[in-house]
Amino acid sequence: MSLKERLTNDLKEAMKNKDQLRKNVVTLIRSEIKQVEVDKRVELEEQDVIEIISRQLKQRKDAVEEFEKGGRQDLVEQTQGEISVLLQYLPQQLSEEEVTKIVKETISEIGANSVKEMGKVMAAVLPKVKGKADGKTVNQIVKQQLQ
Numbered sequence: 083m084s085l086k087e088r089l090t091n092d093l094k095e096a097m098k099n100k101d102q103l104r105k106n107v108v109t110l111i112r113s114e115i116k117q118v119e120v121d122k123r124v125e126l127e128e129q130d131v132i133e134i135i136s137r138q139l140k141q142r143k144d145a146v147e148e149f150e151k152g153g154r155q156d157l158v159e160q161t162q163g164e165i166s167v168l169l170q171y172l173p174q175q176l177s178e179e180e181v182t183k184i185v186k187e188t189i190s191e192i193g194a195n196s197v198k199e200m201g202k203v204m205a206a207v208l209p210k211v212k213g214k215a216d217g218k219t220v221n222q223i224v225k226q227q228l229q
Contacts, residue, residue: 085131086115088171089108089111090112092104103160106164107167107168110138111135111138111168111171115131115134118130118134132172132213133212135171136172136212138168139165139168139169140216140217140218142161142164142165145157146162172214173213175214175215176214181223182227184207184211185227186227188210189224189227189228192206196228197228197229199228200224203228204224207220207224
């Protein structure tokens with residue numbers, strides 16, 4: 083079953099079960115997928131759908147930080163619920179140790195040895211971890227390994 087079919091089935095299931103949180107998150111994802119397909123006049127591949135979900139996840143994680151700064155615990159809890167729903171549609175996320183291992187391997191492949199070469203390393207690492215790790219985390223690990 084493709085990810086788009088799974089989203090459609092989960093939307094129906096959420097409506098039957100009156101699961102408002104899941105219904106809202108899945109509806110948002112499906113509408114963004116539809117918007118991109120209409121704008122570009124293409125049928126999105128599985129990887130493109132994962133990219134959209136990853137982008138939504140990143141937005142939610144950034145929002146949680148802002149809500150915590152503003153002292154809005156109600157919004158933090160709601161957004162964390164949305165994050166848990168989004169994570170169910172992404173491939174298994176890599177741990178920091180796994181990302182560090184990939185970064186170290188890539189650095190040795192490229193032969194990078196200074197922070198000036200961070201762009202090269204990031205360009206090589208990001209395709210390897212696409213959809214499986216947050217770019218911000220990868221950036222921090224690359225920076226740490228090059229220093």
